Amino acid sequence: MNRPIKPGESDEDRMERSRRVGWIDLDRIGKSRTLVIGAGALGNEVVKNLVLSGFEDITIVDMDRVVLSNLNRCLFFREEDAKRRSFKATALADMAQRMNAACRVSGMVMKVQDLDEGVFRSSDVVLGCLDNIAARLHVNAHCCHLGRPLIDGGTLSTSGKVQVVIPPDSPCLQCSMNRTHYRALERRFSCTGSDTTFFEPKLAAEITTTSVIAAIQVREAIKVLSGREDRCLHHLLRYDGLDNQALELEVPLDPDCGLHRRQ
Template identity: 35%
Template structure:
């Protein structure tokens, strides 16, 4: 027992140890590489909170967070950074602010939109992508975009006490390679419903909890650190799935192979130049300095929605992922005709159509082919 009137004096010895000293005792650790790294985190829910927490604690210096959702009351039980006063605010905005508050070495940025709206040209600026998504649509898009931009991405998923982590590399299988016929059927239905403006009914929210998200995000962050410091002999989940069955605390690996039928495998091509998005499709040739004989190609679904024949509406053209709820006439509810394009020639009628910026990603890659040669360009529509 101590006497409160005569407190014991304890002397503390000053230390010169830095913030990351204990981490730097790991022989292969490279704190300077982590501080200079640029990581894209897609998803700011239960997994995203834990991913960002871990990466910020170890001093990953630049984190960009993408999520379109707002904070709901139920998020407070599963997301370490969210508080009651944050409800109805954007997840990505709060997560970015709280991560910087926790570690002032970390610079953060955020976007409050689906990752598809930012485009494949956007993700090419990052050293690594770590995702905590909750839908196939975004995963399929991200997998294809990462492959054609030569980026590694680490995907995590949770359900109840189960979870999995897999690392996708440019020369291996993509997320779409892991999907079966039922997965593709569900994805196609979801995309069609959104284009027509009909919200697909979901069978309930996926059950999740804080402990599972903490474990899965911890594995993701641990693998991310290895990539960021270049510890190649420690890469553990390339072309594999690491699964955890929390009920029995069992873990196991399974191998993922490249699907020969997968439509999302592209050869990596260096981007030659960038240009601002012009006002018409036909002006893209001039912006890229291309001959009219070159063929313009798109990596993501590019569609023409014809104007309503009953109401005389104008036709619209753009990227399918950004034209949700545009496939139905708003005046008479008539389903509109839709034509899919993967390639356009300068002489095609659609090349004269106006570009509507909101139907184009922030930064998107396009490809011109001429005389058997392919050239890639980055089109930017300005700041978001």
């Protein structure tokens, strides 16, 4: 007869294996407040990684609703969400909350441009999981103004990028913008009389690239909150999943940027 396997003391602690990493400050991570902007594919993966990594106070902001074509890359969305057109922010928050009862995961259904500055102010770290430049620049400006670390991610097909902005000294997203970005920004908005119509092309997206980029984002957040900013990305990481390449590209601080004046 097989002897029952008894769990040891170390198996009764949810974060025991993470503690063994040594440099991760789980106490500070558990007490920190994290703001996730965007509840799409990156937002799903980022929130999953945050909860599993011991982050216990997470706020998610997104105005969109779930559709069936989200389901190739969004862990927490179900067919029922697509049928009901559930809001992404609350559907994601509800499912993530179920992973750990000790967590407080809340969803705010709104445009990030309408988000009260106090939400940024009360956050220790901000994770950008957005799909457009205008919203990225808005979040970047708030984080730079308030001195909050921003870890921005993005994907396109099997490529992605991560940029870590630690104000006031890091180059920010605005510093790394070029003319191509500004043309894309102009294309997104086309005014038609009193209304604004959004030009939103459907872009290639799949889960394996999303997973890689979200994992890098959350690992950088862990470093920031563990006092290991010295080991964070200093520039822009570009990842190419087709050719298995990851390059850190230098982003110079733009002296004309205007977001780096010391508070």
